[in-house]
Amino acid sequence: MISITHKIIEDTMNSREIFTLRKQGRSAEALQIAREAYPGNENDLWLLRAYAWSMYDHVKSIIDRCEAKKISPYTIGSRLSPLMREFLHIANPLRSDSVFSHMNRLALKSSRYWPDFLGYARWVGADNFTGEDKKPFVTQEGKIVESFYKRYIRAICRETAAKATDKQTRPQWIEWGSQILKRSLKIEPNDLWFNYYQSKLHLAQGQPDLALQRLIPVLLQHSTAAWPWGLLGDIFETTRPEDTLICYAYATQLARKEIEVAKIRIQLAQRLALVERYNEAANQAWLAIQYRKINGYRIPQGLQNILANNWYHDAVANNTLQPLPPMHSVACKILQELHRQRLTYTRGVIDQNHSTNALTFLATGTESGIGLWNKKFPEIAKLPSGTVIEIGRRETDGPPLDWKISELQEITGLCQAFSGTVIRQADKDFAFVRCELGDVFVPPELAKNFDPVQQYNVKGKAMRKINKQGKSCWSAIHCILQDLYINQAL
Numbered sequence: 001m002i003s004i005t006h007k008i009i010e011d012t013m014n015s016r017e018i019f020t021l022r023k024q025g026r027s028a029e030a031l032q033i034a035r036e037a038y039p040g041n042e043n044d045l046w047l048l049r050a051y052a053w054s055m056y057d058h059v060k061s062i063i064d065r066c067e068a069k070k071i072s073p074y075t076i077g078s079r080l081s082p083l084m085r086e087f088l089h090i091a092n093p094l095r096s097d098s099v100f101s102h103m104n105r106l107a108l109k110s111s112r113y114w115p116d117f118l119g120y121a122r123w124v125g126a127d128n129f130t131g132e133d134k135k136p137f138v139t140q141e142g143k144i145v146e147s148f149y150k151r152y153i154r155a156i157c158r159e160t161a162a163k164a165t166d167k168q169t170r171p172q173w174i175e176w177g178s179q180i181l182k183r184s185l186k187i188e189p190n191d192l193w194f195n196y197y198q199s200k201l202h203l204a205q206g207q208p209d210l211a212l213q214r215l216i217p218v219l220l221q222h223s224t225a226a227w228p229w230g231l232l233g234d235i236f237e238t239t240r241p242e243d244t245l246i247c248y249a250y251a252t253q254l255a256r257k258e259i260e261v262a263k264i265r266i267q268l269a270q271r272l273a274l275v276e277r278y279n280e281a282a283n284q285a286w287l288a289i290q291y292r293k294i295n296g297y298r299i300p301q302g303l304q305n306i307l308a309n310n311w312y313h314d315a316v317a318n319n320t321l322q323p324l325p326p327m328h329s330v331a332c333k334i335l336q337e338l339h340r341q342r343l344t345y346t347r348g349v350i351d352q353n354h355s356t357n358a359l360t361f362l363a364t365g366t367e368s369g370i371g372l373w374n375k376k377f378p379e380i381a382k383l384p385s386g387t388v389i390e391i392g393r394r395e396t397d398g399p400p401l402d403w404k405i406s407e408l409q410e411i412t413g414l415c416q417a418f419s420g421t422v423i424r425q426a427d428k429d430f431a432f433v434r435c436e437l438g439d440v441f442v443p444p445e446l447a448k449n450f451d452p453v454q455q456y457n458v459k460g461k462a463m464r465k466i467n468k469q470g471k472s473c474w475s476a477i478h479c480i481l482q483d484l485y486i487n488q489a490l
Contacts, residue, residue, distance in 0.1 A: 460479035
């Protein structure tokens with residue numbers, strides 16, 4: 001009994017001594033005492049806490065020094081991993097303890113450059129988080145910041161996508177991270193970042209079509225950001241190399257910070273060199289090397305290969321480094337094409353007679369149509385009656401999002417060309433054309449161009465409409481007579 005009591009007192013003294021040393025800033029001594037006291041005391045929660053907090057101090061010091069650029073992020077793995085493995089060895093009884101949450105927060109801070117983050121996250125699991133971890137944070141300015149848990153899950157998904165083709169990353173880590181991403185998308189199918197990471201993962205798995213489907217809504221929502229254009233360039237790399245170059249170039253022109261396109265510049269320089277645009281390639285390589293020199297980053301092999309070329313040395317020596325031309329207009333064409341892939345198009349005919357100053361009416365049937373706001377589609381308001389266009393919508397009854405001139409000039413049963421004979425009676429201000437459509441009504445605006453009683457051979461276009469008697473009939477919207485163009489809308 002005395003020996004047990006003595007042991008409890010000894011363990012308590014050990015943990016107190018460790019905490020005291022930490023407060024004094026003597027973290028190395030605290031960790032050493034914790035390591036020596038651990039064998040035989042694996043279930044002593046106070047000793048485990050003291051041990052874990054001592055490791056926390058060391059891990060935090062490494063991350064702080066890395067963020068202050070006192071050590072290279074490329075060396076952080078060899079510094080962090082031994083300590084984190086040591087933490088995992090002792091930490092299982094501490095899962096509900098605050099030190100466990102704090103170590104997870106350090107892991108999140110290091111997730112972009114710590115190679116073993118996914119392995120650590122897999123051991124922790126995606127469900128061992130406190131209620132506090134899952135609460136969003138509200139700043140003094142009232143801005144809502146995502147919870148620690150949400151940011152942690154995002155980091156898992158991000159690193160899974162980033163390391164999917166990395167041979168140094170264990171396959172079981174990628175498989176686990178992929179399941180976390182799949183689950184996250186099921187919960188939040190419209191989340192911007194989860195869709196972006198899934199797009200990257202599809203591409204890494206050799207599924208460019210699926211990658212493109214995932215990326216399009218992200219790109220449409222953030223078309224002025226560099227990162228989705230960079231990924232689009234990666235997706236197009238094997239199937240649309242010319243568009244790959246455009247995407248990479250546009251990404252560099254959109255980037256707010258050089259770090260956003262640090263890798264893309266190298267890929268862009270390689271692409272430009274392949275098509276013998278050497279001065280432009282040299283300029284991109286020069287920008288890439290300057291960024292790495294300023295920040296003390298290592299030079300990747302791909303960039304070293306570019307710098308070894310004679311054309312690069314000649315461009316630098318002769319001061320012929322050439323910037324790329326603006327890519328906005330050509331990039332917008334790609335964006336519009338991708339946008340249209342997501343829409344379902346409905347064909348219709350412009351009917352200016354039923355339009356107003358605010359709306360242009362598009363007839364899609366004899367008794368159906370769509371009102372298009374002129375403010376949203378100003379070019380449509382300028383089109384003459386009878387123009388066949390197509391309106392793109394995401395849902396069948398959803399709002400119009402896009403439009404284009406149809407390849408067809410007629411819609412059978414709704415808007416068709418005719419040729420025939422027109423006769424206007426002397427006491428009438430309208431007329432009829434007898435033709436293959438039957439009798440086509442010629443309204444007064446057009447009939448006034450024909451003298452009464454005389455017969456004319458005409459051709460033109462008619463729309464199927466409901467007349468004043470509530471019956472369906474053909475009504476001319478324009479006629480051509482001896483090279484004379486008569487349009488009802490003018």
